[in-house]
Amino acid sequence: MVKILSDSTCDLSKEILSKYNIGIIPLYVRLGDKEYLDGIDIAPEILYKWSDEHGETPKTAAPSVEDILKLIDDDNEFIIFTISSSMSASFNNARLAAAEHNGNKEIYIIDSANLSTGIGLLVVYAAELAAKGLSAKEIVSEIEKIKDKVRASFVIDTLVYLHRGGRCSGLAALFGTALKLHPRIAVSHGAMHPEKKYRGSSKKYVMDYVKDMEADLLSARKERVFITHSGCDREVVNSVRNYLESLDHFDEILETRAGSVVSSHCGPGTLGVLFISA
Numbered sequence: 001m002v003k004i005l006s007d008s009t010c011d012l013s014k015e016i017l018s019k020y021n022i023g024i025i026p027l028y029v030r031l032g033d034k035e036y037l038d039g040i041d042i043a044p045e046i047l048y049k050w051s052d053e054h055g056e057t058p059k060t061a062a063p064s065v066e067d068i069l070k071l072i073d074d075d076n077e078f079i080i081f082t083i084s085s086s087m088s089a090s091f092n093n094a095r096l097a098a099a100e101h102n103g104n105k106e107i108y109i110i111d112s113a114n115l116s117t118g119i120g121l122l123v124v125y126a127a128e129l130a131a132k133g134l135s136a137k138e139i140v141s142e143i144e145k146i147k148d149k150v151r152a153s154f155v156i157d158t159l160v161y162l163h164r165g166g167r168c169s170g171l172a173a174l175f176g177t178a179l180k181l182h183p184r185i186a187v188s189h190g191a192m193h194p195e196k197k198y199r200g201s202s203k204k205y206v207m208d209y210v211k212d213m214e215a216d217l218l219s220a221r222k223e224r225v226f227i228t229h230s231g232c233d234r235e236v237v238n239s240v241r242n243y244l245e246s247l248d249h250f251d252e253i254l255e256t257r258a259g260s261v262v263s264s265h266c267g268p269g270t271l272g273v274l275f276i277s278a
Contacts, residue, residue, distance in 0.1 A: 002130040002139060005071060006081040007063060007090045008038040010119040011228055013256045020127035025068055025080070027090065028061040029260045036260070044230060044263035051264070057161060058264045062090040068097035077136035078107045081123050084190040085111045108140045110147075113190035116262050117226040117274045118152030124224070125276075149277045151216060153186040154228075155198060155209040157269025184209055185266075203236050206271055210240055213273060217247060220275040224252040229271040230263040240273065250275075
């Protein structure tokens with residue numbers, strides 16, 4: 001049997017994890033001298049409150065080799081997905097765990113070169129292939145074929161959290177906030193890159209961001225599209241969903257909340273639409 005594991009940055013909901021029998025390896029979130037497990041005993045709202053009170057971004061840490069080994073048994077083949085290796089030690093620790101494991105079953109480690117449901121898209125597809133009876137080797141081969149086709153981007157409400165995390169200069173954050181600029185951040189080649197800036201109310205700039213992708217959305221793989229956000233106005237999320245439904249292209253439109261690790265860097269009000277190009 002093939003078991004699919006992912007670190008917690010895949011931002012998949014409990015319902016999706018249960019439906020596809022996906023196991024999660026939580027990352028750590030540190031608020032001062034207190035340590036929490038992403039998705040287990042810390043919520044983004046608590047993180048935002050702490051970050052605003054202390055004026056800094058919480059520290060995050062990859063799961064240890066020992067954490068990963070606890071989830072691996074001798075009865076199954078395993079495929080483990082991690083956040084981009086350029087963003088965390090999660091991938092390297094998973095490789096070390098696989099090398100240390102003494103079982104006679106194969107363990108495959110996939111560097112998603114992505115984050116959030118950019119990983120989630122790959123994880124769910126792998127779980128579907130496992131349910132169809134493909135071997136771990138066959139699944140990994142299929143994942144490698146589509147990994148570069150994942151389209152992951154987000155539009156940011158506030159630059160404050162990017163600045164606190166060192167991903168945006170103080171001057172850029174100051175001017176961006178004053179001018180009410182909202183950058184679009186995309187993931188490519190395993191790293192985050194700014195692509196475009198939007199202005200206006202949250203509903204306007206979010207919808208401008210989504211509509212800019214219309215041609216790509218209409219040519220994407222049909223299976224599913226994710227709306228992933230870090231705590232957005234319900235009206236804004238519903239507007240995005242209604243727009244995606246109006247395209248009449250995707251078989252499934254899934255909404256998830258970003259976990260504490262991803263939210264700690266992007267801040268509240270961030271929203272992304274993520275899919276796989278054809």
